[in-house]
Amino acid sequence: MSISTASTETLALTCDLIRRPSVSPEDQGCLQVIGERLERIGFRVERMPFGPVENIWACRGKGRPLLCFAGHTDVVPTGPRDEWQTDPFEPVIKDGMLYGRGAADMKSGLAAMITATERFVTRYPEHDGTIAFLLTSDEEGPSVDGTRRVMEVLNGRQEKIDWCIVGEPTSNEALGDMVKIGRRGSLSGKLTVHGVQGHVAYPHLADNPVHSVAPALAELASRTWDKGNEFFQPTTFQISNISAGTGAPNVIPGELKLRFNIRFSTEQTVERLQQTITEILDRHKVNYTLEWFVSGLPFFTPPGKLSEAVQRAVDEHLGRKPELSTTGGTSDGRFIAPTGAQVVELGVINATIHKVNESVRVADVDKLSLVYERVMELLLAK
Numbered sequence: 351m352s353i354s355t356a357s358t359e360t361l362a363l364t365c366d367l368i369r370r371p372s373v374s375p376e377d378q379g380c381l382q383v384i385g386e387r388l389e390r391i392g393f394r395v396e397r398m399p400f401g402p403v404e405n406i407w408a409c410r411g412k413g414r415p416l417l418c419f420a421g422h423t424d425v426v427p428t429g430p431r432d433e434w435q436t437d438p439f440e441p442v443i444k445d446g447m448l449y450g451r452g453a454a455d456m457k458s459g460l461a462a463m464i465t466a467t468e469r470f471v472t473r474y475p476e477h478d479g480t481i482a483f484l485l486t487s488d489e490e491g492p493s494v495d496g497t498r499r500v501m502e503v504l505n506g507r508q509e510k511i512d513w514c515i516v517g518e519p520t521s522n523e524a525l526g527d528m529v530k531i532g533r534r535g536s537l538s539g540k541l542t543v544h545g546v547q548g549h550v551a552y553p554h555l556a557d558n559p560v561h562s563v564a565p566a567l568a569e570l571a572s573r574t575w576d577k578g579n580e581f582f583q584p585t586t587f588q589i590s591n592i593s594a595g596t597g598a599p600n601v602i603p604g605e606l607k608l609r610f611n612i613r614f615s616t617e618q619t620v621e622r623l624q625q626t627i628t629e630i631l632d633r634h635k636v637n638y639t640l641e642w643f644v645s646g647l648p649f650f651t652p653p654g655k656l657s658e659a660v661q662r663a664v665d666e667h668l669g670r671k672p673e674l675s676t677t678g679g680t681s682d683g684r685f686i687a688p689t690g691a692q693v694v695e696l697g698v699i700n701a702t703i704h705k706v707n708e709s710v711r712v713a714d715v716d717k718l719s720l721v722y723e724r725v726m727e728l729l730l731a732k
Contacts, residue, residue, distance in 0.1 A: 419515050439451060478732050516682060528677075534583065537612045537614060539610050542607050660694050
């Protein structure tokens with residue numbers, strides 16, 4: 351199906367955004383398109399560039415409550431282009447699916463937010479409170495100069511978000527079957543184990559770092575960190591990269607480098623996790639240096655007015671009650687929730703995100719826009 355026959359505003363905007371190869375941190379004009387549309391319906395659009403990252407903070411209305419839509423225009427790299435059935439930056443509709451990088455994560459979500467807001471403010475030009483958009487081109491990258499920096503500015507100006515809807519693709523098998531009300535924290539470590547290089551025939555003259563760290567890694571990998579709780583999965587430890595040796599079969603390596611990540615629940619703290627890991631390494635007499643990286647702390651929004659409005663809107667338009675969950679990776683909600691905002695995440699099906707041939711169901715694009723519009727009615731209409 352030709353994109354020129356795109357029958358809805360939401361689908362057309364999604365396609366326009368997909369055509370812009372906004373690989374993180376590039377924005378490629380996506381925020382310009384979105385900002386102009388918001389300005390046409392009365393939003394005050396503030397551009398906040400930091401380094402190579404484009405951000406906007408846009409507001410319409412005044413006072414509280416402040417309902418914010420949050421999202422990102424950047425996408426991950428395409429991966430092997432020859433494995434794509436179509437050009438990843440030329441949207442194609444086939445068999446009811448829209449293909450293109452960012453179709454699900456999260457350009458369809460952005461488009462749905464914009465068109466929902468356009469319809470809502472046309473019907474309710476004097477709505478309660480403030481509608482806001484916090485959009486960035488730095489969610490798929492380091493996440494340093496994006497939402498994190500915008501929130502620092504807003505906090506400094508004492509601008510408070512009451513409710514925030516993040517448009518990440520949260521659905522599993524059907525649109526709206528899952529809504530995120532929190533995320534686990536992410537703690538990474540860069541471990542270097544120091545040894546002494548030598549000949550494999552003379553191990554007494556060397557110190558093999560692979561051998562010295564292996565018992566500690568076995569304990570870390572098999573450890574039960576906690577049992578989670580009502581809303582969070584148990585904490586998990588995973589090794590993501592490991593390297594040692596020269597490539598020669600007769601040389602004992604002098605050094606081992608390893609990267610690991612812990613996804614942790616509210617049952618843990620960063621300090622407690624760091625203390626446990628260093629205690630295990632020390633007990634096994636590992637000679638090491640260790641660098642830590644905290645990507646985000648766990649956050650949780652107890653079921654309340656925002657999640658109730660989202661569940662009701664999904665039920666009315668899609669005929670299902672979404673599961674409230676904290677599963678999955680991190681999101682920019684981790685920078686917004688600590689300010690006291692209620693944060694939920696609702697978006698399209700996530701089965702193809704970050705994969706080749708990323709796609710979204712065409713019908714879901716419009717349906718998501720209707721759900722967002724209904725949430726605004728339930729919270730701000732008057």
